[in-house]
Amino acid sequence: MGIVKKLLLKYSKVTTVKLNANITPYYHIVSNENVSHIQHLYSYKNINQFEEDLIYLQEHYQVISPDKIVDEFHLKHQKKCILSFDDGLVENYTIILPLLEKYKIKAVFFINPSFIDNKVFLNKHLKSILIEELLKIPHNHIVWNKIKFSKSENLKNQVLKYELSNNQIFDLFDVIEFDFKEYLQERPIYMNKNQIQELIDKGHFIGGHTMTHPYLNNLNEDEQFAEITDSILWIKQYFKVDYNLFSFPYSDNYASKNLIKRLENWDKNMIIFGNSSYKKDVSKNIVQRFSAEKPIAPLKNIISTELIYMYYTKLVGKFKVKRK
Numbered sequence: 141m142g143i144v145k146k147l148l149l150k151y152s153k154v155t156t157v158k159l160n161a162n163i164t165p166y167y168h169i170v171s172n173e174n175v176s177h178i179q180h181l182y183s184y185k186n187i188n189q190f191e192e193d194l195i196y197l198q199e200h201y202q203v204i205s206p207d208k209i210v211d212e213f214h215l216k217h218q219k220k221c222i223l224s225f226d227d228g229l230v231e232n233y234t235i236i237l238p239l240l241e242k243y244k245i246k247a248v249f250f251i252n253p254s255f256i257d258n259k260v261f262l263n264k265h266l267k268s269i270l271i272e273e274l275l276k277i278p279h280n281h282i283v284w285n286k287i288k289f290s291k292s293e294n295l296k297n298q299v300l301k302y303e304l305s306n307n308q309i310f311d312l313f314d315v316i317e318f319d320f321k322e323y324l325q326e327r328p329i330y331m332n333k334n335q336i337q338e339l340i341d342k343g344h345f346i347g348g349h350t351m352t353h354p355y356l357n358n359l360n361e362d363e364q365f366a367e368i369t370d371s372i373l374w375i376k377q378y379f380k381v382d383y384n385l386f387s388f389p390y391s392d393n394y395a396s397k398n399l400i401k402r403l404e405n406w407d408k409n410m411i412i413f414g415n416s417s418y419k420k421d422v423s424k425n426i427v428q429r430f431s432a433e434k435p436i437a438p439l440k441n442i443i444s445t446e447l448i449y450m451y452y453t454k455l456v457g458k459f460k461v462k463r464k
């Protein structure tokens with residue numbers, strides 16, 4: 141979050157904006173616990189905070205399903221909402237699904253097929269666990285030497301910055317005698333196929349989020365296209381859904397105009413979700429979202445912050461998404 145947005149969020153309680161725009165909040169996780177594989181990456185709402193968001197949503201917005209996006213969502217000032225969740229974390233099923241059922245709200249869940257069933261892992265999730273475990277043994281010099289830490293710098297920043305492959309992290313787990321298998325048995329990180337099927341059976345939507353959640357800027361355009369379309373095809377084949385939904389991992393900043401065009405040629409009805417907040421994009425098939433995950437702010441404050449920020453971007457000429 142940039143400085144301008146942080147400031148706006150601070151004063152969002154006292155600002156009054158007409159909240160009649162369509163909204164697109166997204167989250168990754170909701171939990172009352174310190175989730176080891178997430179807690180050193182970003183903060184998230186607890187169940188009460190999330191439930192307050194849902195109550196606010198239900199009272200003030202009409203949550204629509206993605207098949208209506210193209211027809212309905214781009215009509216301005218309809219107070220429509222599309223709610224979505226990225227990364228396919230197990231809490232989507234254990235915590236979020238029951239709450240959505242309680243308030244009769246339908247959502248879109250974006251998943252990475254490679255992670256389903258907890259055999260392949262997002263590097264950042266493993267890093268967060270490593271940080272948590274290393275913090276418990278701050279004077280372990282064997283680990284220090286192995287990953288060449290300087291003791292002066294903050295451990296968390298170093299681990300996040302340092303390039304460590306998943307296999308290197310597993311080796312370090314062995315060194316510090318951390319039993320990752322046992323960790324997974326107690327708490328799987330991602331949803332399994334049955335849980336995802338239940339989301340679909342209960343009327344929710346599933347979309348692709350690439351196969352392996354790569355940084356798209358590290359891939360060439362053909363590789364980007366394959367990561368994206370493979371994830372959608374996998375979902376179609378396995379869960380027999382008849383729509384194509386996709387959300388960009390990390391950021392949509394690196395998606396070129398040409399990539400978007402190729403995706404639209406591949407399927408003209410495909411809906412592509414970004415996370416650049418309120419911005420004008422190159423195609424009406426792109427839905428830009430904003431994160432509602434910050435636990436310090438109720439959804440209402442986040443919406444007004446995003447809307448005021450939109451006016452700011454218009455003022456300074458940053459309203460249009462720049463695509464190469």
Ligand SMILES: [Zn+2]
Binds near residue numbers: 227353388390
């Ligand atoms: Zn993601």
